[in-house]
Amino acid sequence: MPQPDNKLRIPETLRNVKSIIGIFSAKGGVGKSAISLQLALALKEKGLKIGLVDADIYGPSQPVMLNSSPGELKLTKNEIIEPLTKEGIKFISMGLISGEKMPVIWRGPMVSGAVMQLLSQTEWGELDYLIVDTPPGTGDVQLTLLQRIPLTSAVVVTTPQKVSISDCKKGIEMINKLDVPISGLIENMSWFQPDSMEKKYYLFGKDGGKELAKEYSLELLAQLPLVELDEDSDLQNHELLKKEFDKISTKLMDSVKNLKDKRSGGIPQINITK
Ligand SMILES: Nc1ncnc2c1ncn2[C@@H]1O[C@H](COP(=O)(O)OP(=O)(O)OP(=O)(O)O)[C@@H](O)[C@H]1O
Ligand SMILES: [Mg+2]
Numbered sequence: 001m002p003q004p005d006n007k008l009r010i011p012e013t014l015r016n017v018k019s020i021i022g023i024f025s026a027k028g029g030v031g032k033s034a035i036s037l038q039l040a041l042a043l044k045e046k047g048l049k050i051g052l053v054d055a056d057i058y059g060p061s062q063p064v065m066l067n068s069s070p071g072e073l074k075l076t077k078n079e080i081i082e083p084l085t086k087e088g089i090k091f092i093s094m095g096l097i098s099g100e101k102m103p104v105i106w107r108g109p110m111v112s113g114a115v116m117q118l119l120s121q122t123e124w125g126e127l128d129y130l131i132v133d134t135p136p137g138t139g140d141v142q143l144t145l146l147q148r149i150p151l152t153s154a155v156v157v158t159t160p161q162k163v164s165i166s167d168c169k170k171g172i173e174m175i176n177k178l179d180v181p182i183s184g185l186i187e188n189m190s191w192f193q194p195d196s197m198e199k200k201y202y203l204f205g206k207d208g209g210k211e212l213a214k215e216y217s218l219e220l221l222a223q224l225p226l227v228e229l230d231e232d233s234d235l236q237n238h239e240l241l242k243k244e245f246d247k248i249s250t251k252l253m254d255s256v257k258n259l260k261d262k263r264s265g266g267i268p269q270i271n272i273t274k
């Protein structure tokens with residue numbers, strides 16, 4: 001199918017970004033932001049150059065997770081934002097843009113316009129992967145990202161819970177309608193297993209995400225447990241999750257490679273005969 005024209009107009013600052021992955025879920029609070037960050041870190045561990053955008057204007061959470069504040073941001077001469085580098089990844093968030101400091105960002109009257117500005121006015125340089133952590137919902141921001149950013153693929157996140165699954169279906173259908181390929185689905189908060197116990201507790205129901213993946217013929221990238229954190233630990237440093245994200249990142253890289261192979265194979269070959 002031909003790509004819509006607007007997809008071909010790639011913002012200058014994204015030209016050297018090899019793959020852009022959007023992390024979507026129509027439902028809030030299912031773990032998109034945590035997963036975006038853990039995926040970014042796992043890809044970095046594989047020696048790749050990674051960027052992370054927190055596109056959530058209403059509830060940005062990456063600045064807290066990455067311990068950063070608006071004061072750290074700098075603008076280049078051309079009013080282009082220099083991303084922060086945190087834990088070896090380039091990073092920018094709606095939460096780092098304060099109206100006073102970066103008035104240029106707010107010229108766009110709509111939130112989706114602001115998200116586009118954030119993505120296209122950040123000097124990303126050369127990246128292997130740019131991970132886009134999206135806000136919950138199937139509204140303007142998601143639509144804009146799916147239509148105007150040349151996403152390589154999307155990753156869908158859900159919990160096994162019925163309400164999350166039914167919202168997630170809307171998300172998958174929106175992504176499909178806009179012809180963005182889906183690299184796979186992550187079922188998060190699948191069970192809780194206290195350290196000393198054999199038994200798994202399926203707090204939000206069992207296998208809801210697995211079944212959803214089957215229904216839409218998506219690859220199930222993982223079923224992740226709900227883990228217990230003490231005051232000194234965070235999700236990024238949880239050993240079990242780190243192992244899982246190592247596997248998820250390999251699957252994502254394979255999927256992206258397949259998509260790119262398919263795409264280049266799809267370009268009509270012209271035989272020049274003398
Ligand atoms: N597997 C997990 N185990 C324990 N806690 C988790 C897990 N996944 C996510 N969380 C926690 O659940 C909360 C919600 O996660 P997160 O903010 O990533 O969700 P979200 O989908 O980005 O939410 P929003 O839709 O509001 O942006 C956070 O406090 C996060 O640390
Ligand atoms: Mg979030």
